[in-house]
Amino acid sequence: MKALHLEKIHPGLSIDCVVFGLHGDTLKVLILKLKKIDKWALPGGFVAATEAVDTEAARMLKDRTGLDHLFLQQFHLFGAVDRNKVSDIRNFVDQQIISAAEGEVLAQRFVTISYYAVVDYAKVQAPTPDYSSEFCEWCPLKELPSLIHDHREIIAKAYQVLKRDLNYQPIGYNLLPDKFTMPELQAVYETILEKKIDRRNFRRKMLSFDILIATDEVRTGGSHKAPILYKFDEQKYQAAMVGGLVSLW
Amino acid sequence: MKALHLEKIHPGLSIDCVVFGLHGDTLKVLILKLKKIDKWALPGGFVAATEAVDTEAARMLKDRTGLDHLFLQQFHLFGAVDRNKVSDIRNFVDQQIISAAEGEVLAQRFVTISYYAVVDYAKVQAPTPDYSSEFCEWCPLKELPSLIHDHREIIAKAYQVLKRDLNYQPIGYNLLPDKFTMPELQAVYETILEKKIDRRNFRRKMLSFDILIATDEVRTGGSHKAPILYKFDEQKYQAAMVGGLVSLW
């Protein structure tokens, strides 16, 4: 959480990424263990003076996960005055957990623009910590440890927005493999929404959105009927991202 | 668009507000005519170092419109590198439209966090220009003049998000009077969506959301049957703001 090249950094602004990982039927969040402080943080960083904010968010995600071309959704700017909890930082300095200089940096006011992404846990070999962190961990959403600043609030908001977005946006592109089965897609929804959906009704509704193309292949391996592999109709998928899947009025 | 007290301002960050006004059946946007430059701008400003970003957005809206307690929706951070179009600014300086010092300020990189609000045009007596602008105007969404920076893009995005939000959020609170009729509420939707809705089906759906309470009063004055006055069930309205009106899954 320290600026590397302050002179080249857009001032007062940070980026935080909430990276959701689907691990079986559990939704996890990528967090980083800080080096000196006994707390965790979201992957994030600062914006180079010469780069667009969206570009920088994508770069950070790539640096941590190795993943590229992900769907990164900007969802909120957190701009409370004491969102970095200056009294906590003073305590860290008093207890000599961090140096006075480090405390000075951390006590500066930053507003943070937050992005979320949903990634395939299996595609991320080993998340890479940044200069300020020791190691990374995928943590179940329900078992978050003590987080620095307002990062717990950021994660809560990200999860709320993600669930809301499922009501009008498709999901799965660059998250599932190019070809995937209906049960695999359903698992994405069930994991995020923490809710069982009737598989026959799920199929019917999903197909009605007209964003899937059935291939002539199936996924073998299970000791049961081999499910059909689908792919996204990229055109219609993108159209649905903009125009929404359903409209009330 | 110039900082008043740079030393007390959070650096590199501005706020822009897209204030939609319902004027009969037309959706208008509040814009400010700049003093020296022959362009228009969104109401906005900078964030005091001692204030939350949301608070500052509300303050700006109150300064311009006199309106308080509005629903202000933060919707996007615009963070492109050249969103202030530095080449345009250099031209203004070259043509001596603005001073070199003013050009210097305008050419600095700022990211802007944008909010939208929908207000009752009739409640705003006379919008007040700020120090950088000559006068304000409610401009129909379809007839926007030349705007500074990326403000046209900001308005387009605001309108897109507003229409999207109507699909899962209620609208009308602090926009309509405390008591309002069903046709008045419907007009809000029709004006924003630019779409006629069957009044009988609108009523049925709106009532099904269970956020309205019928009073025992009616609105007289028209030469026709007096419509019933409704008010919002504030509890359920707020719940719908968080949880959404409908859910796909």
Add this chain to the structure above:
DNA sequence: TCTTTATTGTGTCAATATGACGCAATTATA
């Protein structure tokens, strides 16, 4: 090879929701 098990694709059906519209009631005005 022949079951068995697990899970998929397809389809049914009652209940509910939606879109399009009819009609009597009622308010101010002519």
Add this chain to the structure above:
DNA sequence: TATAATTGCGTCATATTGACACAATAAAGA
């Protein structure tokens, strides 16, 4: 007192949804 305008309430055919039945089939075990 009639007229015009617009509202509240209701109908009906059609579409959508939720709950569930059943045959098909891929792999594993007997």
